[in-house]
Amino acid sequence: MGASSALIFGVLINVAILLVFFRFLMQLAAVSPYNPVVLSTMKATKIVDLFSRSLPTIAKGRVNLAAIVLLIVLYLLKIFGLMYLAGQMPHSAVYLVITTFVTMIQDLVSFCKYLIFATIILSWVVMFTQSRSPYIEVIQELAEPLLAPFRRLLPNMGMIDLSPILAYLALHIIGILMNEAAKVLLTGL
Known part of the structure; x- marks a missing residue:
């Protein structure tokens, strides 16, 4: 695999991580859900809602376990994918x-x-x-x-x-x- 495929993979996975991380932090900091930035982030991360059906939110709805699990999965994919594309296996x-x-x-x-x-x-x-x-x-x-x-x-x-x-x-x-x-x-x- 080439350096360009590693670069493209890194950019795509980092954008996904950043979006899910923003959603998690916005919920944790209790940012107004009516803010247009929050609304667009919620729309871009609808996949978190799918995980939310099986993983609850805790701490009065501020800690979204689904977002945390999705972040862990995305980071695992990132680390494994970048190692694989670099020709190294863990x-x-x-x-x-x-x-x-x-x-x-x-x-x-x-x-x-x-x-x-x-x-x-x-x-x-x-x-x-x-x-x-x-x-x-x-x-x-x-x-x-x-x-x-x-x-x-x-x-x-x-x-x-x-x-x-x-x-x-x-x-x-x-x-x-x-x-x-x-x-x-x-x-x-």
Whole structure:
């Protein structure tokens, strides 16, 4: 198989993962279901509704187990597919599963860092333009559960909000620790 088939496969599977992940996060953060961004994401991920018939939502409807299972399946397909297209086969099923979960957590940390960065930039856009779009609202509502614990820790400083910086630093440290743990864990297999 060529590099182009691996690239096409990677792009397609990453788009599917991103859509399902957005749906999961929007439900977890309780973003308004009437937002056009949420409505279009729900339409694009109708397959989650099929899994939802057999897997319930928990935590007052905020944690969608069907989306989590679908994410795990998509990540397994991604890791296995990319290894297969590169001509490498996983050493064992345990290696494949551990690699999948490590990749999922690393991608989650990276996504949260990007989300915080986007929130910082969009807060400036809102401040200077005095306008809000559905996209800005969704990003700010998705970032709020990440920033809220840090806002509780910091004293009120008026217009200055340092919680995104602390959240980003915490996620950066978590990312470094995850990379080191992954190296240790995967070299032992």
